Amino acid sequence: MLQIMQNLREISTGYSVFEKDQVLTHDQLNGIARYFEDQTRLTRIKLLGIGIVCGLRVSKVGDTVKVTAGVGVTTDGDLLYFDRDTVFDRFKSYDKSKPAYPPFYDLGEGEGGEKKMIAVYELVQKDVTDASAMALSQFDAEAGSTLDAKVAVLLMESYINDPDLCSGTDCDNLGKDYLNTIKLLLVDKTDVGLLQKTVPTPDKAARALKTIVVSRPLIVSTVTSADALAALYRTVYQATHRQLLQEFRTVYSYCSTFLSDLFPTNPVPDWTAKLNTLLEVTNATSIGIQYYYDFMKDIAETYNHFRELLFGDTTVCDPNPVWFPKHLLLGNLIQSTDSGENRTGLYPSPLVSHTSERLNHAKFLAQKLNALIQTFEVPTPTVGVAVRVTPSLFEDQSLDERAIPYYYNVAKDVYTSWNYHLHQRKMDRYNYSYNAVLYNALGAAANPLASQIGRFSFFRIEGYLGQNVSTVLKAIQTEIESKNLPFVVRAVLLGTDRTKVVKKSDIRYTDLHRFHYLLRQDLYHQLGEMAQFSGVLKKQIDTAVDNGTITDSSDDNDGASVKEITGGKNAVVTAKTTAAMTKLNQPYLQYKSDSSWESDVSDTLIAATELKKNLGKVIRTDFATPADTLASSTHTQWINWLDEIITKKDEKADAQLLFKTFVSEHPALEHFAGVTRGGTFVLVYGTDNIVVADFMLPYLWSETTEEEDMESTLTKSTLKSDQIVENGIAIQQSLNKVITKKLDLFNATLKETLQTQLNAQKDYFNVSKDVAELKGRLGISGPIKTAMTSTTDALLNFKMKETALQEEKVALLREKANALNVADAQRTQYKQEAIAAEAELAESIVKTTQYVAESGMAVSTGSAGYNAMSDLSKRMSILTDTAAIAKTTGGLTGVQQSTANTDLKVILGNMTRG
Numbered sequence: 001m002l003q004i005m006q007n008l009r010e011i012s013t014g015y016s017v018f019e020k021d022q023v024l025t026h027d028q029l030n031g032i033a034r035y036f037e038d039q040t041r042l043t044r045i046k047l048l049g050i051g052i053v054c055g056l057r058v059s060k061v062g063d064t065v066k067v068t069a070g071v072g073v074t075t076d077g078d079l080l081y082f083d084r085d086t087v088f089d090r091f092k093s094y095d096k097s098k099p100a101y102p103p104f105y106d107l108g109e110g111e112g113g114e115k116k117m118i119a120v121y122e123l124v125q126k127d128v129t130d131a132s133a134m135a136l137s138q139f140d141a142e143a144g145s146t147l148d149a150k151v152a153v154l155l156m157e158s159y160i161n162d163p164d165l166c167s168g169t170d171c172d173n174l175g176k177d178y179l180n181t182i183k184l185l186l187v188d189k190t191d192v193g194l195l196q197k198t199v200p201t202p203d204k205a206a207r208a209l210k211t212i213v214v215s216r217p218l219i220v221s222t223v224t225s226a227d228a229l230a231a232l233y234r235t236v237y238q239a240t241h242r243q244l245l246q247e248f249r250t251v252y253s254y255c256s257t258f259l260s261d262l263f264p265t266n267p268v269p270d271w272t273a274k275l276n277t278l279l280e281v282t283n284a285t286s287i288g289i290q291y292y293y294d295f296m297k298d299i300a301e302t303y304n305h306f307r308e309l310l311f312g313d314t315t316v317c318d319p320n321p322v323w324f325p326k327h328l329l330l331g332n333l334i335q336s337t338d339s340g341e342n343r344t345g346l347y348p349s350p351l352v353s354h355t356s357e358r359l360n361h362a363k364f365l366a367q368k369l370n371a372l373i374q375t376f377e378v379p380t381p382t383v384g385v386a387v388r389v390t391p392s393l394f395e396d397q398s399l400d401e402r403a404i405p406y407y408y409n410v411a412k413d414v415y416t417s418w419n420y421h422l423h424q425r426k427m428d429r430y431n432y433s434y435n436a437v438l439y440n441a442l443g444a445a446a447n448p449l450a451s452q453i454g455r456f457s458f459f460r461i462e463g464y465l466g467q468n469v470s471t472v473l474k475a476i477q478t479e480i481e482s483k484n485l486p487f488v489v490r491a492v493l494l495g496t497d498r499t500k501v502v503k504k505s506d507i508r509y510t511d512l513h514r515f516h517y518l519l520r521q522d523l524y525h526q527l528g529e530m531a532q533f534s535g536v537l538k539k540q541i542d543t544a545v546d547n548g549t550i551t552d553s554s555d556d557n558d559g560a561s562v563k564e565i566t567g568g569k570n571a572v573v574t575a576k577t578t579a580a581m582t583k584l585n586q587p588y589l590q591y592k593s594d595s596s597w598e599s600d601v602s603d604t605l606i607a608a609t610e611l612k613k614n615l616g617k618v619i620r621t622d623f624a625t626p627a628d629t630l631a632s633s634t635h636t637q638w639i640n641w642l643d644e645i646i647t648k649k650d651e652k653a654d655a656q657l658l659f660k661t662f663v664s665e666h667p668a669l670e671h672f673a674g675v676t677r678g679g680t681f682v683l684v685y686g687t688d689n690i691v692v693a694d695f696m697l698p699y700l701w702s703e704t705t706e707e708e709d710m711e712s713t714l715t716k717s718t719l720k721s722d723q724i725v726e727n728g729i730a731i732q733q734s735l736n737k738v739i740t741k742k743l744d745l746f747n748a749t750l751k752e753t754l755q756t757q758l759n760a761q762k763d764y765f766n767v768s769k770d771v772a773e774l775k776g777r778l779g780i781s782g783p784i785k786t787a788m789t790s791t792t793d794a795l796l797n798f799k800m801k802e803t804a805l806q807e808e809k810v811a812l813l814r815e816k817a818n819a820l821n822v823a824d825a826q827r828t829q830y831k832q833e834a835i836a837a838e839a840e841l842a843e844s845i846v847k848t849t850q851y852v853a854e855s856g857m858a859v860s861t862g863s864a865g866y867n868a869m870s871d872l873s874k875r876m877s878i879l880t881d882t883a884a885i886a887k888t889t890g891g892l893t894g895v896q897q898s899t900a901n902t903d904l905k906v907i908l909g910n911m912t913r914g
Contacts, residue, residue, distance in 0.1 A: 002099040005158040005178070008045075008076050008321040012038045041077020045319050049348035050075050051328070056082065058152040058330040063137040064089045065123055065152070065333060067184060072344065076325035078156035080182055088123035090133035091143075094185055095120070099159040101326060106194045118191040119143070121150075123184045150186040151342045152330035153195060157181045189332070192342050197323040199316060199347055202359055205254035206310035210247055212300040214240050217293070219669050219695070221660040224496055226692045229684070230286035233293045240296040241279055245272055247303065255310075258317065258359060259366055271373050281378055288379040288465055290671050290693055291407045295376050301399050302369050309362035313355040316347040364420045371417035375409040381466020381690075387475040388434050388463050389485060391448045391456035394676055405673065406434035406462040415439050434462045449483040459487060460674040461681055461694065469502050469685040476681065487675045488702040491683040491691075492662045500687045501654045506589060508653060508703070513588050516642045519635050520584045520591065521714040526633060527584075527601070529626040530608060531577040538570040541615070550618045562618065569611035576604040585713055592643070598636070605631055653703075659684060669695045791864040793857070799848040800868060806841040807875045813837055838884035845872050846891030849908070853899040860903050869907050876911060 015035040016028040044050075055070015065088045071081035096117055105115040121143065124133040139147045161177040187195065198204070217236045223229050252259065252266040282292040324344060331343035350356045392403035400419045408414045416428045429442040436445050444451035464472040469491050476489045493501050507513070545552045545563055553561050580600035583591065591597075608627040612619070621628070655661050662682070663669055671694060675681035680697040791797055816822065817830035849872060852865055859865035879885045889912050896908035 002159045004099045004101045004156075004326055005160065006076050006321065006325045007034075007037060007041055007158075008325070011042070044073050044077045044079070045075060045321075045349075047349050047351050049073065049346065049352060050316065050319050050323075051314075051344045051346040052330075053346055056080075056154065056328070056330050058333060059335065060147065060333045061087075063135065064126070065136065065184075067152070067154075067330065072154070072328045074156060074326055074328060075319050075321045075323045076156075078158070078180070078326060080154050080156055080328055086184075087126045088136070088184060089126045090124040090130065090135055091121050091139055091186070092124065092130070092133045093120075094122040094183070098122075099157055101155065101157075103195050103327070118187060118194065119145070120153075121186040123186065145188060147186075148334045149189050150333050151189055151192045152333060153185040153187055154328045154330055155183045155185050156326045157183050158326060184330075186333070189342065192329065195324065195327060195329060196342075197320075199314075199319075199323055199345075200254075200257045201316060201347060202255070202258060202310035202313035202355075202362065206307050206313075208254045209251065209307050209310075211307065212240070212243050212247060212303055214297050214300045216670070219663050221663045223663070224494065224660055226286045226494060226686055229494065229693060230289045233289050234283065237282075237289075237293045237296045238279070240293075240300060241275065244296070244299055244303070245275065248272060255366070258315075259363065262363055262367060263370075267370055271370070274373050278376060278378070285378070287381050287692060288407075291379055291405070291673070293671070294405065294673055295372070295407065298372055298399060298405070299369065302365055302372060305398060305400075306362050306365040306369065309358045309365070313353070313359050313362075314345055314347050315350050315353040315355055315359055317350055319347065361420045364417070364423065368417045371412075371414045372408065375412045375414040376407060377409050379407050379465050383467055385463045385465075385467070387461070387467070387472055387479075389449060389476070389479050389483070390432055390434050390436075390460040390462070390674075391453045392432060392458045392460045392674065393456060394458040395672070397457075402458070403460050404431055404433035404435070405460065408435075410435040410438045413439075434460065449479070449485070453485075457677050458672070458674055459485065459677070459681075462673065464683065464691050464694070467691055469683055469689050469691050472683060472691050473502075476683075486677045487679050487681055488700055489681045489683065490657075490701060490703065491685060492657050492659045493687070494659045494684050494692065495687045496658065496660070497687060498651065498654045498658060500689075501657045502685065502689060503654070503657075508650060509588075510649075512642060512646050512649070516588065516639065516646065518714075519639050519642065523601070523633070523635050523639065524581050524584045524713070526626065526630050526635075527577040527581050527604065530604060530630050531574055533626040534570045534573040534608065534611070537611070537619075538566045541566040541618075544618070562615065565614045566611065569607045569614075572607035573604055573611075576600045576607070580604065598640075601630075601636060666697055666701065668697055668699075672696050791868060793855070793864070796848070796851060796855070796857075796868060799844070799851055800871065803841065803844040803848055803872065803875055806837065806844045807878060810834055810837040810841055810878065835881045835884070838879050838881040839887065841875065842879060842884040842888040842891070845876055845888055846895070848872060849892055849895050853895050853901060853904055856901070858903070859901060859907055866903075866907075869904070869911075873907075873911050 012031065012034040015031045018024065018028070050073050052070065052072040055068045056072055057068045057070070059066050067082055067086050067088070069082050069084050069086075071079065073079055104117050104120055121139075123136075124130045134142060136147065158178070158180045161179050215236045217232045219232070223232060248268045248271055252263070252268055256263075256266075278292070278295075282289060328344045329342050331339070332341060350359070353359075390403045393401050400421070404410065404415060404418055410433060415431045415433065416423060418428070418431050422428055422430055427442075429439055430445050431441070432445045432448055433439075433441070436448075440446075461476065464476075473489060473491055479485060480487070480489065491502055541550070541562055544550045550562060552563055577600075580597045583594055583597040583600070609631060612621075612625075612627055624632075656665065669682065673694065675696045676698055679699060680701045682695040682697060683691050684693040684695065685691045791800075813830050813834035817827050817834060819827075822830070849869070852859065852868060857863075857865040859869055876888055879888060892908050892912050896905050896912070899905060899908075
């Protein structure tokens with residue numbers, strides 16, 4: 001039986017070198033051909049690749065089979081191709097009479113010990129003469145199976161044909177022919193497995209491996225201790241740890257064909273042992289456990305990235321000649337949804353593969369996996385370690401592009417296995433890292449925050465673990481401010497005791513504090529006025545006693561010494577106001593630490609009110625005094641109420657800095673060992689003030705804490721003069737002296753007063769009589785109109801009545817002078833009398849005003865004197881005669897200049913201007 005030849009089963013390694021005139025043998029000549037044939041074939045499969053390069057798509061078209069133009073290479077180096085679309089319309093059996101091809105005979109032994117062959121059919125091209133071929137339309141009936149269940153196989157039928165014709169007397173040696181014929185065959189889908197060998201490619205390895213899914217620790221508000229937080233992370237990273245070990249078991253078996261140059265032996269046992277040791281160490285502590293979780297993420301991400309790069313990479317470095325030595329599978333005659341089913345793929349060599357760079361990157365990541373596992377060290381909490389901010393990228397970018405975390409020991413050169421592209425350029429020292437100084441970083445990595453940071457979306461923050469939270473906060477805040485970094489830092493307590501909260505500053509200064517300060521300043525100045533008023537009052541009392549205005553000790557004061565009462569109470573007021581003012585005029589924190597100002601103010605009020613009460617018989621209050629103002633002020637309550645509001649506001653703000661509250665209000669909290677641009681870095685510390693963890697918010701949550709203003713004492717307004725402060729109380733003579741003096745004056749003034757009243761009454765009756773006579777003469781009936789303001793001063797009442805009558809007289813004469821039925825001579829007389837009456841009215845207005853001024857009568861708004869002057873002003877307004885107006889104005893101006901009554905001066909000024 002003829003055998004299909006496989007050239008590369010035995011590869012020729014040399015050939016004969018001929019000498020001059022040498023007689024050549026067939027072995028020498030054939031050796032040359034075999035050597036160069038093998039080299040040609042090896043060049044194809046080793047340097048170019050194997051499998052279907054393009055085209056060669058098979059399809060059933062009616063009762064024909066069509067194969068498109070295309071080319072492919074077998075693992076024996078045969079070039080199989082159709083240079084145009086080719087149609088086949090007939091078939092015949094391809095049985096044992098044909099050259100034997102071993103993949104067709106792997107069904108065990110048949111009768112007689114011969115190997116059993118699968119059913120194979122050869123297709124015949126359209127327009128090619130072959131008497132043994134039958135139409136494809138008869139295939140199902142003749143073959144006993146359906147054409148739709150067949151797979152097309154392109155075979156290079158290679159064998160040696162010996163054409164020698166020998167007779168009984170002669171046998172000419174004509175040589176042998178090496179024939180290579182491309183055949184299109186059909187085999188059943190159930191037998192196609194004999195023709196398919198597994199080609200170990202990176203793509204197949206990727207599909208055999210599984211993605212590592214890293215679970216997230218879901219942070220809940222019930223976490224109130226470092227142990228509880230550690231338990232949360234421990235559950236998550238242990239699950240990841242188990243996944244990694246499970247996947248690592250098969251990595252080398254699937255990937256050894258392209259990793260063996262890096263790892264001659266399987267590295268997984270060493271990785272597993274190292275990871276188990278690290279897990280045991282980490283499980284024994286609660287500090288730094290987040291970093292072990294980060295380490296698991298790094299391993300999983302590197303592994304997943306490694307697997308991802310393998311997809312689509314069918315590169316084969318050293319093809320095995322037995323995979324498909326003389327055939328290519330073209331696929332099913334009836335295509336399924338998978339166009340690659342039962343079809344030989346393309347397996348290029350690394351020399352021509354477009355995925356070779358991806359494979360190199362994947363191999364680099366395999367080395368990186370090893371480096372990460374070998375160099376990870378659980379961070380040890382150390383006081384005094386530098387806290388550093390390192391620009392990096394967020395997790396939406398590959399691990400290669402991010403900064404190297406500080407939990408990798410760079411002394412073991414992990415930086416050379418970190419970034420593939422930098423490594424390719426021999427620029428490993430340009431990697432950013434907390435530990436960059438240890439490998440003499442170059443470029444911006446040597447001083448990252450001094451160079452442009454615009455391309456960095458994330459900032460790693462490391463070195464804080466195990467240090468005091470206040471120290472860490474200050475260090476990070478200093479970096480933020482000095483390096484203009486685009487994020488904020490906060491700290492939250494992992495506990496429930498609000499009093500253990502570490503604040504950004506001792507006071508959260510707000511507008512409430514400013515309003516509080518305003519109220520304190522108001523009370524401060526009220527107390528100052530009280531002290532000033534008390535001191536002046538004491539001097540006034542002492543002077544009044546000394547000059548005999550009041551009696552120092554009399555029945556009026558129940559026998560008590562006025563000087564002693566005033567001196568004692570003034571001493572209390574002076575001492576207590578000074579103490580209270582000192583305590584109120586302090587920054588808020590100092591004020592808050594001493595509440596004794598309240599008792600000082602209370603003592604001041606008691607002393608002031610008792611002083612006023614005890615001196616009630618010898619003093620007169622003309623308007624509210626500082627003592628009255630202080631006693632009626634509610635600002636002491638306002639200050640205390642504001643204290644309560646500020647305290648509650650601070651307590652609420654402190655509660656927001658408890659981890660359990662913080663998590664509830666900020667569910668986006670998550671650990672990333674740093675913070676995104678524009679985010680909030682959150683330090684977590686225990687009740688011992690030691691930082692144990694960190695988290696991040698993807699947005700700003702800043703506490704705008706103002707420094708307390710360096711407040712100075714507010715300047716007191718000048719609107720309230722010292723005269724008002726000091727003169728609120730007037731000293732009155734003692735009652736016995738007042739009585740005696742009044743009795744003496746009574747006898748002296750009684751006669752004068754009575755005479756004045758009699759004269760006023762006489763003047764009033766004379767004017768009244770004149771008005772009555774005038775009415776009679778004018779023929780006007782009715783009572784005399786004397787409408788006017790009535791006061792308690794009888795003499796003033798008479799003068800006001802007289803002025804009213806004078807006004808009525810003027811009105812009567814004017815009315816008659818303007819009547820229509822009056823003769824001209826009579827009208828002239830009435831006008832002259834009206835002018836004379838205006839002069840009398842002017843004199844009456846001036847006299848009445850003089851009386852108001854001389855009597856010392858109050859003319860403040862609403863008083864009887866004020867109402868009287870209002871009446872006089874109205875009567876003055878009816879004057880029309882120039883002489884009368886001048887007389888009135890001149891008289892009132894004289895009164896204005898002579899009187900000491902300020903209010904009266906104002907009224908007279910208005911009257912004379914009008």
